[in-house]
Amino acid sequence: AQSVAQPEDQVNVAEGNPLTVKCTYSVSGNPYLFWYVQYPNRGLQFLLKYITGDNLVKGSYGFEAEFNKSQTSFHLKKPSALVSDSALYFCAVSVNTGGFKTIFGAGTRLFVKA
Amino acid sequence: GAVVSQHPSRVICKSGTSVKIECRSLDFQATTMFWYRQFPKQSLMLMATSNEGSKATYEQGVEKDKFLINHASLTLSTLTVTSAHPEDSSFYICSADEKIGAEAFFGQGTRLTVV
Numbered sequence: 507a508q509s510v511a512q513p514e515d516q517v518n519v520a521e522g523n524p525l526t527v528k529c530t531y532s533v534s535g536n537p538y539l540f541w542y543v544q545y546p547n548r549g550l551q552f553l554l555k556y557i558t559g560d561n562l563v564k565g566s567y568g569f570e571a572e573f574n575k576s577q578t579s580f581h582l583k584k585p586s587a588l589v590s591d592s593a594l595y596f597c598a599v600s601v602n603t604g605g606f607k608t609i610f611g612a613g614t615r616l617f618v619k620a
Numbered sequence: 621g622a623v624v625s626q627h628p629s630r631v632i633c634k635s636g637t638s639v640k641i642e643c644r645s646l647d648f649q650a651t652t653m654f655w656y657r658q659f660p661k662q663s664l665m666l667m668a669t670s671n672e673g674s675k676a677t678y679e680q681g682v683e684k685d686k687f688l689i690n691h692a693s694l695t696l697s698t699l700t701v702t703s704a705h706p707e708d709s710s711f712y713i714c715s716a717d718e719k720i721g722a723e724a725f726f727g728q729g730t731r732l733t734v735v
Contacts, residue, residue, distance in 0.1 A: 540723055549626065549713050549726035550664075596663065598724075605669065605677070606717070607654065608724055612663045 508533045508601045512611035519587045520619050527582040527614045529597030538600035539580045540608070541571055543593045550596060556580060567591070587618045622648045622718050626727025633704055633734055641699045641730045643714030649694035650716035654724070655687075658711040670697040704734040 509532045519525045531537055538557055542550040554565025556573045564570045571582045580597060597611040623646040633639050643653055651672045656664040668689050669677040676689035686708075688700040697716075701708055711731050715724040 542724075542726075547711070547729065547731060549624075549729045550715075550724075552723040552725070555723050605652070607666065607669060608715075609666075610664045 508599065508603070508609055510597050510599050510609050510611040512595075512597055512614045514614050515612075516615045516617065518617045518619065521589050522586050525584050525587045525591070525616065525618070527595050527597075527616060529580045529582065529611055530578050531580060531597070531599050532578065533599055533601055535602075539571075539573060540598040540600065541565065541569070541580075541582050542596045542598060542610075544596065544613075545593050553582070553595075587616075589618045589620050592616055592618045622646075622716075622725045624650075624714065624716050624725045624727045626714050626730055628730060629728055630731045631733070633732070635705055635734055636703055638700055638702045639704055639732060641701075641712055641714075641732075643697045643699070643716070643727050645695045645716045645725075648716075648718050650697075650718075651694060653691060653697040653714055653716045655689060655697075655699050656713045656715070658713060658729075664713065667699075672697075701732065704732070706734045708732065709734045 511530045540555045541553040544550045554563050556563050561573045569584050594613050596613050598608050600608050625644045627642045653670040655667045658664050667682045670689045670691040672691045678684045691697040713729045714727040717724050
């Protein structure tokens with residue numbers, strides 16, 4: 507079955523430190539992988555995606571993610587966290603099941619302390 | 621990037637009444653839109669795929685007579701929660717893709733409270 511796993515419900519990091527939000531996936535075929543961020547009472551905003559090409563993709567707000575095919579992972583990273591990065595982060599995969607749809611991970615809440 | 625507008629952002633209704641939520645793609649045509657429901661501290665649950673000009677495809681466990689979806693044009697999909705009950709209170713979010721496999725653009729979400 508197609509699935510996305512985010513093993514951490516919450517990640518805490520001090521401002522200025524690097525952050526990592528983990529994601530692993532299980533899909534058949536080549537994956538289309540995405541990261542989205544959600545602020546309170548808002549819809550989701552696109553951060554970055556991997557379709558093909560360079561395994562390291564850079565996105566909005568200084569975030570980046572590395573596609574690792576052997577580990578089936580797509581971890582989100584940022585070299586230096588900001589308090590304003592505190593939000594809910596979703597990893598997602600786009601799958602074709604007779605029509606494309608997006609499967610989301612459970613979400614990871616990121617807290618950045620000043 | 622593309623813009624998806626969802627309206628209203630908040631609605632409070634009485635039990636037994638119906639509520640309509642609109643989702644519009646403002647600068648692109650969307651043959652397919654998606655409706656999600658999000659419970660507090662939980663992920664997005666796909667409710668249905670809205671297809672322009674045809675019937676929506678509902679996920680298992682979602683009552684199609686309860687959650688009516690209409691996708692009458694390439695830029696508008698509506699979700700109507702019929703005979704709402706307090707357990708229908710939730711955050712509803714729509715999304716649309718510009719093209720197959722591309723990133724999704726999300727509406728702002730609708731907080732529904734049924735009293």
